[in-house]
Amino acid sequence: MYDFEIERPGNVADAVKALGQEDAQPLSGGQTLIPTLKARLAMPSVLVSLAGIDELKGVEMRDGALWIGGGTTHATVMREAADSYPALASLAARIGDPAVRNRGTIGGSLANNDPSACYPAGALASGATIETDRREIAADDYFQGMFTTALEEGEIVTGVRFPIPQAAHYEKFIQPASRFPLVAAFVARFDSHVRVAITGASNEGVFRWREAEAALGATFAASALDGLTLDGGEMISDLHGSGAYRAHLCGVMTRRAVQSIV
Amino acid sequence: MTQVKMTVNGKPASGEVEGRTLLVHFLRDDLELTGTHVGCDTSQCGACVVHVNGNAVKACTMFAVEADGAEVDTIEGQAAPDGTLNTIQQAFQDHHGLQCGFCTPGMVMSAAALLKENPKPSEAEVRHYLDGNICRCTGYHNIVKAIMAASGQEVSALAAE
Numbered sequence: 143m144y145d146f147e148i149e150r151p152g153n154v155a156d157a158v159k160a161l162g163q164e165d166a167q168p169l170s171g172g173q174t175l176i177p178t179l180k181a182r183l184a185m186p187s188v189l190v191s192l193a194g195i196d197e198l199k200g201v202e203m204r205d206g207a208l209w210i211g212g213g214t215t216h217a218t219v220m221r222e223a224a225d226s227y228p229a230l231a232s233l234a235a236r237i238g239d240p241a242v243r244n245r246g247t248i249g250g251s252l253a254n255n256d257p258s259a260c261y262p263a264g265a266l267a268s269g270a271t272i273e274t275d276r277r278e279i280a281a282d283d284y285f286q287g288m289f290t291t292a293l294e295e296g297e298i299v300t301g302v303r304f305p306i307p308q309a310a311h312y313e314k315f316i317q318p319a320s321r322f323p324l325v326a327a328f329v330a331r332f333d334s335h336v337r338v339a340i341t342g343a344s345n346e347g348v349f350r351w352r353e354a355e356a357a358l359g360a361t362f363a364a365s366a367l368d369g370l371t372l373d374g375g376e377m378i379s380d381l382h383g384s385g386a387y388r389a390h391l392c393g394v395m396t397r398r399a400v401q402s403i404v
Numbered sequence: 405m406t407q408v409k410m411t412v413n414g415k416p417a418s419g420e421v422e423g424r425t426l427l428v429h430f431l432r433d434d435l436e437l438t439g440t441h442v443g444c445d446t447s448q449c450g451a452c453v454v455h456v457n458g459n460a461v462k463a464c465t466m467f468a469v470e471a472d473g474a475e476v477d478t479i480e481g482q483a484a485p486d487g488t489l490n491t492i493q494q495a496f497q498d499h500h501g502l503q504c505g506f507c508t509p510g511m512v513m514s515a516a517a518l519l520k521e522n523p524k525p526s527e528a529e530v531r532h533y534l535d536g537n538i539c540r541c542t543g544y545h546n547i548v549k550a551i552m553a554a555s556g557q558e559v560s561a562l563a564a565e
């Protein structure tokens with residue numbers, strides 16, 4: 143790793159101020175950033191640790207939606223969202239392994255927007271709102287392609303608000319070496335509509351499968367997806383699976399998610 | 405350099421670290437607690453698992469500065485001061501849960517975290533919990549058996565997968 147300083151502010155205002163320094167970057171659970179630093183793929187001069195900021199932590203109901211603080215670990219979401227939003231708790235429970243879940247946070251996951259990460263699918267399918275130190279961003283506007291989000295330089299994800307669907311399910315086809323999904327689908331059924339988000343598949347990162355949403359909105363059954371296909375030419379193709387294979391898995395994962403709900 | 409203070413295996417420990425000093429290097433190089441191993445250094449293998457404030461974490465993927473003020477437990481703190489192994493360690497020995505022993509400190513610390521959360525795990529739960537701990541020798545079976553035995557469960561009939 144290149145050398146850097148670590149600052150440990152106690153509140154969001156001080157963290158934002160510290161992030162105003164040249165080449166400063168937030169550090170949350172470090173489960174993505176530390177390996178990146180070791181590989182010398184990032185060269186910050188200052189890391190601003192968010193771990194000591196209590197206002198970034200918590201899981202609670204606010205105005206009918208589930209609010210999760212940006213600095214909340216996957217392990218905490220797994221435990222504390224189990225009653226209010228079981229599908230999201232189950233997503234958190236399957237991220238990585240126990241040690242990763244004890245450090246990694248929802249804010250870090252959403253800020254990173256890895257094309258195979260779990261939370262982006264949960265946030266996009268739920269129609270969540272990303273709260274930052276300066277504004278609120280709808281999930282539909284937040285995810286802007288692989289490792290790209292609407293966040294500005296130095297902007298901190300302070301929380302995420304999840305509307306709670308009538309029923310939902312996250313179906314993850316695990317890539318056992320990395321423990322990330324190879325492909326995963328999050329299906330959320332609301333009173334008046336259905337949202338489907340796919341991760342691990344597209345070169346553009348997480349996306350909504352709108353044809354599937356329309357079909358499931360009309361008839362909520364796995365058979366409604368019959369005949370719907372995605373274009374493997376636009377999918378990630380690597381040693382773990384071709385684009386065509388991933389496109390096929392999108393259908394299988396979505397079907398299984400629907401079957402778990404009905 | 406930053407001064408850090410923590411409680412390691414119940415005793416106060418302190419030292420000067422750089423921002424980039426990993427917890428595992430502070431433990432191994434500064435405190436000379438070399439039981440915590442570095443297998444992969446990429447957050448994959450779990451050889452470096454220690455407990456920070458009671459939670460299992462990978463010490464290769466946490467900065468020492470972030471453990472300032474924390475309670476840290478490592479493999480060195482598991483046996484009694486006279487060297488008597490704790491229940492989990494003894495079960496690893498009894499059930500041949502190790503061969504080369506490289507993964508063992510992380511396995512024992514992960515097992516301790518599991519049994520604290522779930523005192524009587526099923527075989528499937530043990531295997532799932534060890535997702536982040538890699539062993540290149542044993543084929544895992546005897547590790548799973550040792551952890552089941554340490555939780556007081558009958559393991560003689562546990563068949564190899």
Ligand SMILES: Cc1cc2nc3c(=O)[nH]c(=O)nc-3n(C[C@H](O)[C@H](O)[C@H](O)COP(=O)(O)OP(=O)(O)OC[C@H]3O[C@@H](n4cnc5c(N)ncnc54)[C@H](O)[C@@H]3O)c2cc1C
Pocket residue numbers: 167168169170171172173174175176192212213236237238239242245246247248249250251253254258259260261297298299300320321322323446447448
């Ligand atoms: C072995 C292993 C397995 C994993 N498996 C999975 C998996 O199955 N599914 C999955 O989704 N993920 C997985 N992960 C990734 C894990 O979920 C990470 O915890 C997560 O992606 C990043 O969160 P973090 O808190 O560790 O962020 P960090 O690593 O601290 O930061 C990541 C990035 O986000 C920025 N950042 C952090 N917090 C904020 C914030 N609040 N506001 C703005 N920017 C911020 C940082 O500057 C950095 O660029 C795995 C990781 C490992 C090591």
Ligand code: FES
Pocket residue numbers: 441442443444445446447448449450451452453462463464465
């Ligand atoms: S050395 Fe830390 S996970 Fe392998």
Ligand code: FES
Pocket residue numbers: 501502503504505506507508538539540541542
């Ligand atoms: S006993 Fe050799 S790696 Fe596990």
